[in-house]
Amino acid sequence: MSDPQNPRAAALLEVEDLHVTFGRKHKTYAVNGVSFTVNAGETLALVGESGSGKSTTARAALHLETPDRGRVRLMGRDLAEVRTRELRSMRRHAQMVFQDPYSSLDPSMTIMRIVEEPLRVHTAMSRDERRERVVEVLGLCGVPAAHLHRFPGEFSGGQRQRIAIARAIATNPELVVADEAVSALDVSIRNQILNLFEDLQRKLGIAYLFITHDLGVVEQVAHRVAIMYLGRIVELGPTAEVFAEPRHPYTRALLDARPDLTRDVGGVRQTIQGDPPDPTDLVQGCAFAGRCPYAVDLCREVTPASIEIDGRESACHLDGRLVAEVPGAEPSGAEPSGAGR
Ligand SMILES: Nc1ncnc2c1ncn2[C@@H]1O[C@H](COP(=O)(O)OP(=O)(O)O)[C@@H](O)[C@H]1O
Numbered sequence: 001m002s003d004p005q006n007p008r009a010a011a012l013l014e015v016e017d018l019h020v021t022f023g024r025k026h027k028t029y030a031v032n033g034v035s036f037t038v039n040a041g042e043t044l045a046l047v048g049e050s051g052s053g054k055s056t057t058a059r060a061a062l063h064l065e066t067p068d069r070g071r072v073r074l075m076g077r078d079l080a081e082v083r084t085r086e087l088r089s090m091r092r093h094a095q096m097v098f099q100d101p102y103s104s105l106d107p108s109m110t111i112m113r114i115v116e117e118p119l120r121v122h123t124a125m126s127r128d129e130r131r132e133r134v135v136e137v138l139g140l141c142g143v144p145a146a147h148l149h150r151f152p153g154e155f156s157g158g159q160r161q162r163i164a165i166a167r168a169i170a171t172n173p174e175l176v177v178a179d180e181a182v183s184a185l186d187v188s189i190r191n192q193i194l195n196l197f198e199d200l201q202r203k204l205g206i207a208y209l210f211i212t213h214d215l216g217v218v219e220q221v222a223h224r225v226a227i228m229y230l231g232r233i234v235e236l237g238p239t240a241e242v243f244a245e246p247r248h249p250y251t252r253a254l255l256d257a258r259p260d261l262t263r264d265v266g267g268v269r270q271t272i273q274g275d276p277p278d279p280t281d282l283v284q285g286c287a288f289a290g291r292c293p294y295a296v297d298l299c300r301e302v303t304p305a306s307i308e309i310d311g312r313e314s315a316c317h318l319d320g321r322l323v324a325e326v327p328g329a330e331p332s333g334a335e336p337s338g339a340g341r
């Protein structure tokens with residue numbers, strides 16, 4: 001990578017204090033100060049409920065969406081400082097796979113054309129070289145070369161996702177952003193595609209920003225996990241540690257509400273009370289305070305900063321001191337406080 005003197009050179013993607021809003025008069029605060037890093041060869045999962053800002057974060061991280069504020073570095077380059085043409089060429093290093101392979105693959109194009117497209121855009125390869133590369137990446141993704149001249153409509157959902165992944169890895173990217181890439185697939189097909197992602201990571205060293213709302217998927221593939229709530233990352237850390245000992249009440253609630261019959265939840269299944277606040281309000285204090293059983297006045301007044309301890313981050317005033325140890329922080333049965341609304 002660019003600078004061997006730079007101790008952070010292993011960071012492939014660095015996102016710092018990213019903000020994205022939509023609309024002018026009626027603003028939606030989709031992404032509200034998000035920071036994270038994806039290191040070379042790792043999988044970072046971005047998890048959260050629908051509308052929490054995962055897709056917008058991913059798009060802004062590749063400057064497919066222009067952030068209002070914040071900084072993105074891809075392979076050490078600040079994307080705000082690279083010119084449009086260079087930004088295009090940076091994209092060969094970071095490709096995307098989307099949820100729905102039915103709509104993301106042009107039905108009028110052959111598999112050859114679909115997978116070849118990024119090579120046409122980003123490389124100076126000859127026609128023969130491109131063809132060779134297309135056959136190679138399809139092979140890596142378990143799609144026989146005999147299918148080259150077929151159309152997406154002739155394939156099942158799982159096969160289409162293999163084709164979409166082949167297209168994404170054609171330019172040999174260091175990073176693939178997968179946005180709900182297995183969410184539309186049946187369980188058995190989903191596992192095959194997750195295995196393919198892992199297999200490609202082992203063989204090619206690809207890093208993934210893996211967006212999903214499925215905690216089972218996170219547990220299966222992610223080295224680290226970032227939990228998003230209402231445009232912010234509330235907790236981030238190694239997956240096994242976060243799942244074993246969540247620090248943020250929202251993470252706890254998510255894990256407890258998980259429909260997983262193999263997990264002993266001690267007979268108490270705590271579900272998340274109330275509705276997520278509307279991202280058209282810029283909430284004062286902690287965005288989760290209105291649904292948090294532990295919230296104290298401070299939570300409704302001051303937005304908690306993300307604190308990092310031993311590679312784990314959490315944005316909670318009560319971090320590590322939940323329940324009994326905090327005066328007045330007993331679970332209240334969670335009446336949504338309505339504070340700040
Ligand atoms: N292009 C857009 N225009 C207006 N609002 C948008 C747009 N894209 C996303 N939003 C809003 O931003 C918020 C975050 O959306 P999104 O990033 O898609 O969340 P997620 O991927 O976690 O479901 C939502 O309130 C959504 O309605």
Ligand SMILES: [Mg+2]
Binds near residue numbers: 054055056180
């Ligand atoms: Mg989304």
